[in-house]
Amino acid sequence: MGVLDGVRVLDLSRVFAGPAAAQVLGDLGAEVIKVEEPGRGDEARGFGVTKEVLEKFGSSPSFLALNRNKRSIALDLKSPAGLALAKRLALSADVLLHNFRPGAMEKWGLGWDDLKGANPRLIHCGFSAYGEAGPLRDFGANDVALQAHSGLMHLTGEPDRPPVRVGTAGIDLHGSLGMVCAILAALLHRAKTGEGQKVTSSLLQSSAHLMSYFYTDWWLAGTQHRRMGTANHLSVPNQVFPAADGDVVIIAPSDDMWRRLARALDPATLDRPDFVTAMDRRTHRVALVEALTAVTRRMTCDEILQRLGAAKVNVARLHDVGQAADHPQLREAGAVLDWERAGHAERGVAPPFTLTACPVEVRRPPPEVGEHTAEILREIGLDEDAIAAAREAGAFGPSAAPGKMQ
Amino acid sequence: MGVLDGVRVLDLSRVFAGPAAAQVLGDLGAEVIKVEEPGRGDEARGFGVTKEVLEKFGSSPSFLALNRNKRSIALDLKSPAGLALAKRLALSADVLLHNFRPGAMEKWGLGWDDLKGANPRLIHCGFSAYGEAGPLRDFGANDVALQAHSGLMHLTGEPDRPPVRVGTAGIDLHGSLGMVCAILAALLHRAKTGEGQKVTSSLLQSSAHLMSYFYTDWWLAGTQHRRMGTANHLSVPNQVFPAADGDVVIIAPSDDMWRRLARALDPATLDRPDFVTAMDRRTHRVALVEALTAVTRRMTCDEILQRLGAAKVNVARLHDVGQAADHPQLREAGAVLDWERAGHAERGVAPPFTLTACPVEVRRPPPEVGEHTAEILREIGLDEDAIAAAREAGAFGPSAAPGKMQ
Numbered sequence: 001m002g003v004l005d006g007v008r009v010l011d012l013s014r015v016f017a018g019p020a021a022a023q024v025l026g027d028l029g030a031e032v033i034k035v036e037e038p039g040r041g042d043e044a045r046g047f048g049v050t051k052e053v054l055e056k057f058g059s060s061p062s063f064l065a066l067n068r069n070k071r072s073i074a075l076d077l078k079s080p081a082g083l084a085l086a087k088r089l090a091l092s093a094d095v096l097l098h099n100f101r102p103g104a105m106e107k108w109g110l111g112w113d114d115l116k117g118a119n120p121r122l123i124h125c126g127f128s129a130y131g132e133a134g135p136l137r138d139f140g141a142n143d144v145a146l147q148a149h150s151g152l153m154h155l156t157g158e159p160d161r162p163p164v165r166v167g168t169a170g171i172d173l174h175g176s177l178g179m180v181c182a183i184l185a186a187l188l189h190r191a192k193t194g195e196g197q198k199v200t201s202s203l204l205q206s207s208a209h210l211m212s213y214f215y216t217d218w219w220l221a222g223t224q225h226r227r228m229g230t231a232n233h234l235s236v237p238n239q240v241f242p243a244a245d246g247d248v249v250i251i252a253p254s255d256d257m258w259r260r261l262a263r264a265l266d267p268a269t270l271d272r273p274d275f276v277t278a279m280d281r282r283t284h285r286v287a288l289v290e291a292l293t294a295v296t297r298r299m300t301c302d303e304i305l306q307r308l309g310a311a312k313v314n315v316a317r318l319h320d321v322g323q324a325a326d327h328p329q330l331r332e333a334g335a336v337l338d339w340e341r342a343g344h345a346e347r348g349v350a351p352p353f354t355l356t357a358c359p360v361e362v363r364r365p366p367p368e369v370g371e372h373t374a375e376i377l378r379e380i381g382l383d384e385d386a387i388a389a390a391r392e393a394g395a396f397g398p399s400a401a402p403g404k405m406q
Numbered sequence: 407m408g409v410l411d412g413v414r415v416l417d418l419s420r421v422f423a424g425p426a427a428a429q430v431l432g433d434l435g436a437e438v439i440k441v442e443e444p445g446r447g448d449e450a451r452g453f454g455v456t457k458e459v460l461e462k463f464g465s466s467p468s469f470l471a472l473n474r475n476k477r478s479i480a481l482d483l484k485s486p487a488g489l490a491l492a493k494r495l496a497l498s499a500d501v502l503l504h505n506f507r508p509g510a511m512e513k514w515g516l517g518w519d520d521l522k523g524a525n526p527r528l529i530h531c532g533f534s535a536y537g538e539a540g541p542l543r544d545f546g547a548n549d550v551a552l553q554a555h556s557g558l559m560h561l562t563g564e565p566d567r568p569p570v571r572v573g574t575a576g577i578d579l580h581g582s583l584g585m586v587c588a589i590l591a592a593l594l595h596r597a598k599t600g601e602g603q604k605v606t607s608s609l610l611q612s613s614a615h616l617m618s619y620f621y622t623d624w625w626l627a628g629t630q631h632r633r634m635g636t637a638n639h640l641s642v643p644n645q646v647f648p649a650a651d652g653d654v655v656i657i658a659p660s661d662d663m664w665r666r667l668a669r670a671l672d673p674a675t676l677d678r679p680d681f682v683t684a685m686d687r688r689t690h691r692v693a694l695v696e697a698l699t700a701v702t703r704r705m706t707c708d709e710i711l712q713r714l715g716a717a718k719v720n721v722a723r724l725h726d727v728g729q730a731a732d733h734p735q736l737r738e739a740g741a742v743l744d745w746e747r748a749g750h751a752e753r754g755v756a757p758p759f760t761l762t763a764c765p766v767e768v769r770r771p772p773p774e775v776g777e778h779t780a781e782i783l784r785e786i787g788l789d790e791d792a793i794a795a796a797r798e799a800g801a802f803g804p805s806a807a808p809g810k811m812q
Binding site: 053056057062129135140148152154163164167178187195199200210217221222223229233240247248279282313316318327331333347351352 | 410422430449456457462467468470471536537539540541542543544548550552554558559560561562563564567568571573576580581583584585586588592594597601603606607608610611612615617618620621622623624626633635636637638639641645655684685688711715719721723724727728730732733734736737739740752756759760762
């Protein structure tokens with residue numbers, strides 16, 4: 001049984017953070033209704049995709065990764081008829097999720113203050129770029145904009161080269177879990193009090209949480225950290241080292257772990273008095289990295305993994321995306337979900353946690369745009385005449401020909 | 407009123423992911439008891455810190471960033487007397503959090519199967535490196551190990567240079583929210599059924615969730631993505647551009663946004679037929695970046711921000727850590743929390759979400775090691791004689807002199 005069985009989520013969000021949050025709610029058992037723009041649908045359906053891949057799968061892998069366990073309704077929010085249906089759906093929802101710019105929902109009559117009278121148990125979750133107040137409130141942004149704004153990009157790259165992007169949309173995806181936390185907390189509050197509430201998150205809050213220990217270091221000690229390639233200011237060694245046949249990362253933050261490392265790899269070279277404490281190792285960073293590199297270069301990755309694994313020292317191999325995705329450990333950890341869609345076997349990553357009493361199931365593959373429009377409208381009480389009238393009035397977009405809707 | 411008022415969390419975790427999760431629970435109102443090794447305490451207290459900073463603040467800024475709203479008890483889990491007290495605390499807890507290696511908790515009699523008989527409402531949350539089964543289950547790891555293992559590092563860096571680390575411990579911090587999601591979901595399940603459960607998360611699951619859309623792309627289409635400096639495979643433009651006096655990122659994933667960008671900056675140069683659709687812009691990536699660079703070089707950052715902000719195009723300035731931390735927008739977004747500790751004004755980052763009906767409060771600054779040992783033991787029913795006997799038996803470590811405990 002899913003934790004969120006019976007919870008109805010109206011998901012008005014697009015692209016990454018909001019859809020990723022709604023997918024976790026769906027994985028937990030909620031009934032998620034995704035509202036999409038008629039025709040194009042969620043713009044992420046076209047992100048980063050070649051013509052061949054689009055023809056074969058219908059939507060981008062990025063979209064398919066983040067939209068299982070949802071149904072799709074195509075509504076044109078710019079038409080009064082489409083907007084009226086969205087409002088009707090909002091009145092029957094437990095959770096509403098959106099990432100429109102501050103002010104847009106209020107303009108449409110879909111803000112918390114507009115809905116709370118008729119639906120006081122609603123949890124109204126808005127995800128914005130920079131929050132709903134302040135000098136940047138009206139600026140648009142996305143993941144990489146906040147990587148730049150937050151200082152994360154400044155910390156990422158080689159010391160003597162320009163900064164680079166974090167290779168994944170981590171601020172979006174971290175923000176998605178921020179929203180899930182907020183919504184689950186609000187559901188707990190509602191279970192106790194009967195009251196819904198407005199909850200919010202933003203790319204800015206997500207990025208700041210990811211940067212929190214750097215900000216505190218700046219605020220308290222005035223420390224301005226800089227990018228260090230694969231190394232880290234917290235401890236030494238804590239970076240990539242070259243092996244004879246590839247690369248590994250080796251991390252030994254505690255004095256005990258360093259001692260075990262030195263003994264497991266080459267005590268004659270590494271068991272030195274100037275490397276004994278964490279502070280010693282940071283002070284003699286260059287000498288330590290040089291000494292350890294001379295040792296790792298002579299060994300294969302496998303040998304280093306075996307020796308350090310046995311000595312309980314943190315070590316890992318540097319993988320490319322395919323090696324990482326296909327590593328058997330991923331499925332053993334419960335991180336892989338499988339489904340079928342339009343004759344294809346497809347696969348996605350599970351939420352980053354396991355509830356042993358309430359396992360995740362893929363009840364629905366990612367939907368086509370508007371695949372469930374009529375079905376959902378019937379559920380909220382529209383008969384065929386009312387659906388036809390809404391279509392006539394442009395609720396499903398100007399191009400929704402009478403016979404075309406699924 | 408905090409959502410988690412009355413929820414008792416026993417936090418046996420150390421360093422980043424677990425403590426960050428427990429801090430969010432504390433911010434939501436839970437009563438968090440942090441168990442620390444006598445003497446040294448959480449090893450993160452010594453991470454990345456100079457002697458001067460350590461003398462002034464007592465613990466590292468990294469520790470102070472992640473440990474507010476907790477009390478600390480110093481217990482030596484290697485002594486039978488210390489372990490007995492930890493078990494006693496576990497029996498009165500609603501949530502137990504730990505990040506010991508798979509098997510360690512069971513060895514101590516602190517596993518879910520050991521505790522569920524006496525405390526069936528307990529939510530037992532374990533955070534591991536690679537999960538509790540599979541070929542890598544016994545390997546130690548940390549944030550950067552999973553950056554390497556997951557392929558994230560492979561995607562981060564310049565195309566013709568070696569990979570680099572993501573500048574913050576994003577896999578740890580994302581994992582912390584994974585745990586919070588799991589614990590809140592399990593509390594909802596308990597509210598409905600009365601039953602506790604075991605929940606787990608891992609660095610591997612956290613990293614896979616951050617990489618999810620790349621893995622699906624590999625699994626479905628066989629696409630092996632590579633690092634691209636500040637650029638992105640999803641859309642163009644989506645990267646850093648040089649201004650006359652600094653750097654900005656500019657992102658225009660949709661065709662509408664690109665058209666607004668071209669008109670706002672330089673229609674004569676940018677409004678070209680080969681840049682009209684998202685696929686056109688990806689196909690003509692090099693030409694577009696060159697053309698846009700020629701335009702941005704002539705303008706200041708302020709001018710680009712003004713023009714693109716007004717045109718509702720995603721744009722942001724590239725900040726260093728201090729600029730980001732001190733930007734006034736951060737406080738406007740509710741991301742900054744203030745407290746006093748030992749006469750210092752200190753500051754940290756709030757959880758990455760806002761519950762408007764249940765605002766976050768800093769009820770307690772980060773604790774000293776064992777600051778609340780006696781207080782907590784009295785609360786679970788130990789009198790002064792019992793506390794003295796436990797001390798005598800080594801529960802608080804071999805160095806706990808009779809008069810020394812706070």
